[in-house]
Amino acid sequence: MTEVFIYDHVRTPRGRGKKDGSLHEVPSVRLAAKTLEAIRDRNGLDTSTVDDIIMGCVDPVMDAGAVIPKAAAFEAGYSFAAPGMQISRFCASGLDAVNFAAGKVAAGSDDIVIAGGVESMSRVGMGMSGGAWYMDPSVNFPAYFMPQGVSADLIATKYGFTRDDVDAYAVESQKRAANAWEKGYFNKSVIPVKDQNGLVILDRDEHMRPSTDMQSLASLNPSFQMPGEMGGFEAVGIQAHPEVEKINYVHHAGNSSGIVDGAAAVLIGSKAGGEAMGVKPRAKIRHFTSIGSDPALMLTGPVDVTEKLLKRSGMKLSDIDLFELNEAFAAVVLRYMQAFDIPHDKINVNGGAIAMGHPLGATGAMILGTVLDELERRDLNTALVTLCIGAGMGTATIIERV
Numbered sequence: 001m002t003e004v005f006i007y008d009h010v011r012t013p014r015g016r017g018k019k020d021g022s023l024h025e026v027p028s029v030r031l032a033a034k035t036l037e038a039i040r041d042r043n044g045l046d047t048s049t050v051d052d053i054i055m056g057c058v059d060p061v062m063d064a065g066a067v068i069p070k071a072a073a074f075e076a077g078y079s080f081a082a083p084g085m086q087i088s089r090f091c092a093s094g095l096d097a098v099n100f101a102a103g104k105v106a107a108g109s110d111d112i113v114i115a116g117g118v119e120s121m122s123r124v125g126m127g128m129s130g131g132a133w134y135m136d137p138s139v140n141f142p143a144y145f146m147p148q149g150v151s152a153d154l155i156a157t158k159y160g161f162t163r164d165d166v167d168a169y170a171v172e173s174q175k176r177a178a179n180a181w182e183k184g185y186f187n188k189s190v191i192p193v194k195d196q197n198g199l200v201i202l203d204r205d206e207h208m209r210p211s212t213d214m215q216s217l218a219s220l221n222p223s224f225q226m227p228g229e230m231g232g233f234e235a236v237g238i239q240a241h242p243e244v245e246k247i248n249y250v251h252h253a254g255n256s257s258g259i260v261d262g263a264a265a266v267l268i269g270s271k272a273g274g275e276a277m278g279v280k281p282r283a284k285i286r287h288f289t290s291i292g293s294d295p296a297l298m299l300t301g302p303v304d305v306t307e308k309l310l311k312r313s314g315m316k317l318s319d320i321d322l323f324e325l326n327e328a329f330a331a332v333v334l335r336y337m338q339a340f341d342i343p344h345d346k347i348n349v350n351g352g353a354i355a356m357g358h359p360l361g362a363t364g365a366m367i368l369g370t371v372l373d374e375l376e377r378r379d380l381n382t383a384l385v386t387l388c389i390g391a392g393m394g395t396a397t398i399i400e401r402v
Contacts, residue, residue: 004102006284006368010042011263012191015193017259017359023193024123026193029063032071032118034263035265036073049277051083053078053082054100054113055118056086060086091363092394094115095385096364098268098365102288112273117362118359144296150228150233153251154237154247161250161330162248165334166251167255175351177210178351181204181205186370190205207355209355212254217252217254236296240294255330262362264369282376282401283401286400288309299332300388303339305393320383322371322383326386336386364387367387380401383398
């Protein structure tokens with residue numbers, strides 16, 4: 001199989017996913033186009049040589065619909081020869097876009113692919129595309145469907161994480177993200193979003209709350225107790241896991257991922273593709289895979305997919321220098337660390353979605369780029385990137401610097 005390399009990556013800042021967020025007036029297609037423009041301009045890319053543009057978008061409706069990567073290519077002034085495709089595997093869509101691109105390059109069908117994702121959650125609300133998993137009893141009954149927050153609280157209860165545990169993790173995420181911004185760790189890859197007059201709309205993640213402490217988080221009420229107890233979803237969780245007598249509700253807005261707007265793009269290619277572009281590779285994609293997991297716990301897929309990926313790759317945990325796991329909820333990361341005995345100084349070292357936010361379709365590509373930059377900064381070699389996924393799935397990718 002052809003070796004697959006990462007040549008570059010960029011992302012926008014994450015804007016608050018509300019009507020008063022800085023990126024609310026920027027349509028999804030424009031956010032995606034900004035990343036395509038940056039990838040082209042930074043690398044002197046002849047866009048007629050781009051074999052495909054693959055982007056994750058979890059809710060591809062309204063102004064995020066109609067094959068948004070192709071629409072973004074039009075807006076970015078790409079050659080008409082560059083096609084586009086959007087995919088969704090819920091929260092892992094951006095990473096799966098990279099993996100799809102890697103698969104096409106590895107198979108020899110493509111030499112240059114841009115992969116990534118976009119989500120404007122202030123404009124297209126979460127779940128706007130609907131679906132049987134949410135709405136059809138013949139599907140959601142056997143799937144033990146419940147809101148993800150209730151599943152996160154079920155994980156915390158089952159594996160023994162207290163309110164103090166998840167709050168302490170959230171405080172640390174905020175500190176790490178603030179430190180990374182202060183020291184310029186993201187400067188290499190975050191591109192400012194500008195308006196039509198060239199004025200900067202946003203050049204920094206705006207969801208962060210660096211002053212967060214245990215006392216401020218203690219004032220927040222649990223977000224998912226009402227749907228759990230009044231909506232009947234706690235009973236669903238206990239039916240699936242009868243060893244749990246009652247769910248302890250510990251998650252709230254301060255220790256869960258933030259709703260934000262943002263986009264990311266990763267330049268993927270073969271050796272021949274890189275030579276044609278005249279750019280040097282920064283890393284290679286070693287292995288990737290996905291898995292289905294317990295749909296009631298829902299968010300423990302990263303544990304299962306990591307076990308699968310290490311087995312298929314013939315690698316060990318000790319071969320991985322850094323881990324990057326999307327902070328959908330604090331208990332997700334705490335369970336992953338617990339399962340593999342991973343020290344906190346090796347995972348999410350620059351904070352994560354609790355501090356900076358989770359633009360669903362883009363996050364996977366964003367965190368891949370974040371950990372690549374950190375490997376380079378620390379002069380380390382190998383990283384594993386993974387995300388939990390709705391309906392009980394997991395996706396993971398191993399990259400290695402070259």
